[in-house]
Amino acid sequence: MNSLAAVPHHHWVISLVCPDQPGIVHAVSGAIVAARGNITESQQFSSADTGRFFIRLQVESPADRAELEAALAPVIACYDMHATIDVVGRPVRTLVLASSAGHCVNDLLFRQHAGALPVEIPLVLSNHSSLRDLVGFYGVPFESYPITDAASKAAFEARVIEAVEEHDIELVVLARYMRILSPELCERLEGRAINIHHSFLPGFKGANPYKQAHARGVKLIGATAHFVTSDLDEGPIIEQNVVRVDHSRNPAELVAIGQDEESRTLSQAVKWFAENRILLDGARTIIFQ
Template sequence: MSQSFTLTLSCPDRPGIVHGVSGAILNHGGNILDSRQFDDRETGRFFLRVVFEAEGDGAGLEAAMRDLAAQFAMDWRLTPSDRPVRTLILVSKFDHCLGYLLYKQRMGELPMEIVAIAGNHPKDSMTVSQIGDIPFHHLPITRDTKTQQEARIKALVEETGAELVILARYMQILSDDLAAFLSGRCINIHHSFLPSFKGAKPYHQAHARGVKMIGATAHYVTADLDEGPIIHQAVEAVSHEDTPEDLVRKGREIESRVLGRAVGWHLAHRVFLNGARTVVFGN
């Protein structure tokens, strides 16, 4: 039986890349269903995402791609399109983003297998009821125990085989060591339209400045606080009548939507790291 595969790659731009990839897919009985590409003229780097159908497990094409990768200096990945991504979610007291992700996953809109949820507050401190039988790990943290707590997070990632870590309003700053360990596979939601209002209490910062728009930003985590490559953003109008508490309340929906969209694109292999930026082949 045929199945769908997603091939993603990036490499220095040069003639023959698309010809080589499409030829390899054809030679192994594949039929291309969707193809998106981008040539970054500033960096000279080429990005390609191809979805195709083929019979078998794709092993033959993998061998062909290894040869192409050597020829074109490619970073590439071939994945069955229907394979869920093993995901670990980290959360603190604010659980609205967690609830949104759990709902979308159970509706079949986010193809991820949630292998565990971990929080620095107990499970019974949250209002979300959809956790069900998903393993929950209470990992309390203090200034003196940060190193040990982050070691437990690392161990949890390795034990569960998590391919993606989501900071669903996890209100702890990751150490440089943990940020490096999760590089390229950790998405955070920041309750502000970055690069404005970084760090703690951005809604209060925004209110103090009298802004007329608030927003949220989903980005990959790096060692630089709230400066990782941006995946998705959205905004909503506010007025002088809104208090900081109003901004927090209005921001919850924006945060949930922005994080859900960014996670969905990542799960579908639509996001490519491009230095300090991203290339996103959105829906």
């Protein structure tokens, strides 16, 4: 690595997905060598479920994007790869949707502000106005539009779509946004919208999961970050956490206890997305930590 020290170089993150077969790693690493790269992080996975091979690399190299792409192009073609190439640490343009609860929004904004979350948040959209000051404190534009009927809901979603295009949004985060997205919007955002559900899915889908959890008497409650799909609470799971509770907790206390798990689970999922660590293998996620 010393040989690289004197040359200015970039830090790339590369994800490649293709049908599994022998020789892939050799071919890919050959292209990296050709692009004068040094692999600083590497994870791979061969899926027995789908027969696909997944690899994520971080590579330091003096090569620019054109040179790197040129080196990888024959390999990508030969192995029929789906490839993404990005710069490590580039902030991902993220639209946040919220309602009245502020714990997830606060957690995302604080981490972003502290440099712990590589996202850029050009806008927070909410169907309540209660988070205006908090969002404003972090210098992020905030718009709220009450949702009271089908028309106002459609208008809200139209504004979402507009904002996605206006700000070239790469990720939409539902930070305890309490309205169900329309199937059309779910489809349009597929693979780039993350929701936090306040239960340990697949237990307690739908509304009032903490009330359900209390009624069922579970001993652990949890939170699940997952990709949004039109099949409610059924999207690919990204991250889950649980916390122990006992019989003495009423539903309101479960809500309070669960908020910590919601915040950290959602922020973790967003971080992994922003770092290109999440790949999809059918209905399952591969997380390259």
